Amino acid sequence: MRFSKCLILVLSVALSSLFSSSSVFSQEESSKSASEYTMQTHVIKSKILNEERTVVVQLPKSYKANSNKVYPVIYRLDGANNLPLISSVIERLQNTNSAPEVIVVAIENTDRLRDLYPTVNEEPQGPVGLGGGGAVFLSFFEKELIPLIDKTYRTHDFKVISGASAAGVFVLYAMQARPHLFQAHLAYSPAVWWNYGAATTRTKQFIKETHTLDTYLYMNIGEESGVMRERYDELQQFILHNKPTNMTYVSDAFDGVQHDLTAVAGVFNAYHKLFMPKQMPLNALSKDVASIDAYYEKLSKQWGDNIEPPEGAVRQLGYQLVRSQNYDKAINVFIHNTKLHPNSVDAWFGLSYGYESKEDNANALNSLEHAIKLADKSYPYFDMLMSSQARLKAVVLN
Template identity: 30%
Template sequence: MKTLPVLLITLFTYFASSSQSVVKELSESDFSIGKSITIESKILGEERILNIYLPSSYSTDSLKTYSLIYLLDGSRDEDFIHISGIVQFASFPWINTLPESIVVGIANIDRMRDFTYPSGNKLDQTEFPESGASEKFIGFLEKEVLPFVENRFRTNDERTFIGQSLGGLLGTEILLKAPHMFDNYILVSPSLWWDDENLLKAEIGNFDSCKKIYIAVGKEGDVMERTAKGLYEKLLTEKSNNTNLYFNFLEDKTHGDALHEAVYKAFEAFAQKTTSTSD
């Protein structure tokens, strides 16, 4: 009577071992989506990491040039990988909302220091004593990062900026004071509460160089929602005829998860022909 159980166990062991041997590992290699480059910044007095996403055609088409997307909070463990994925997806031929582009993720060291201008608010000064060095960081972007990237890689003349939260605050500062630095701006949940919202009172520079500006905010409370819409309305009254302006309220998103959807919606909006929209 013990023969049948023993036979079943023997057959099970045989088939289990046979199925495990079906797959034969042939090779293993690292998987990479681009490059990580460390540069020395004389302006900041420190080394900084740039993470670079290169489209698949970059290595096969030596004559092709690419638009550039500059991403703040661009560390590997921040927004670089998922934003690069959106860029890849949006540039697939069957999606075709974005030309193949290079993503430049600028890794952080101290975002509170780098993304804020000096605040006149005493509480800001007390809670964030390291803040207020955005002028230096903007100089680092304009005089060091942009020339380095555009000399190193095959690029065309189009630059897009992506910044969220404090990165959106910095992007707003650049947009208002030096809009020529980028052609397109994607500003998500910008922290315009900084310095008692005084950046919203700043004069607007010459917008003739700006092609597209997209502003988005999630369900993030009165201040964040009001100031983001306030920025849109300010730009709407001052924008040039060459500038397309978009606003999106993402009511099912929060400050923590608005960026991913906002960036994809920005690419969709940029592919359209309308000059200004508010949703």
């Protein structure tokens, strides 16, 4: 990706008026308009950290209207100034059914280096003697913050943690120390140079010892050089070639993008490749049509909804297979669609199209007549059904 594309994304965020960002007290709403996000601020008296911590919670636009709906949660390190970027990208994805609505929890900093680095830096090129509070900060997440969010809001068990630079190191640490606490980990330009590359060493060891890990990891880097680039590249290549079973690993490298802009450059790819679209992509379809059911079962767990395979989405898979002349596989998909949606005119019409594409006109006619039995004149393509029936009858009878 070129820097110009990043600039376009920045401008789109700058022009976005997605929500009001006025400050509020704990659990008081900053927006009550249905067209805006609702934001609430919590001040937590943390016993673990022995200090007060502020978090800003952004609720989806549909939160109040859908009182039974549950949502995945994104935990974003480094504060609420990251909310507009996340909101803009995810809302664009939502508009194409490529991402669910989410709750976003932004954690404000007090002592950033202390909390986000799990080891004290002893390397002279950095601030010597700082860091080392990562374990305590992660305990705050596990025992105080996440339970508070789950108790206060309608969440489900799909959680994302996201952060850049030092916060990216914390993201990697969370994956190692509590592998199942978060289901997705987004580390933008993680500062793995810290303390002689301790994050690289520890993450490599974790990956080496972990055989199965059902998680999503996104990492990226910009125009870094020197030991930062060396240690990042070492880690990136190791994960690429040794990732555990069931891990989804995505990485980007952005030429000409400075360190502080890697989150902006990577946020679209990070979420676009994390969230499963409601339209199942053809490359997710295996030889067995059971992969359709498996896809939507996993999608449901990610989105927090019980999403059965949509008739139109499955039919589109069949059409794509027909276009590539993979007729037998297309017919199997169309048949599966009629089993999922036995009373759908479109499902049977699609199966007829699959058979006719293979020049199996007898089965095409049988499927079409099943569709006609289900249809009435209010069906928008009723005339097309009847003309197709006449055409197929003429071919079969001859």
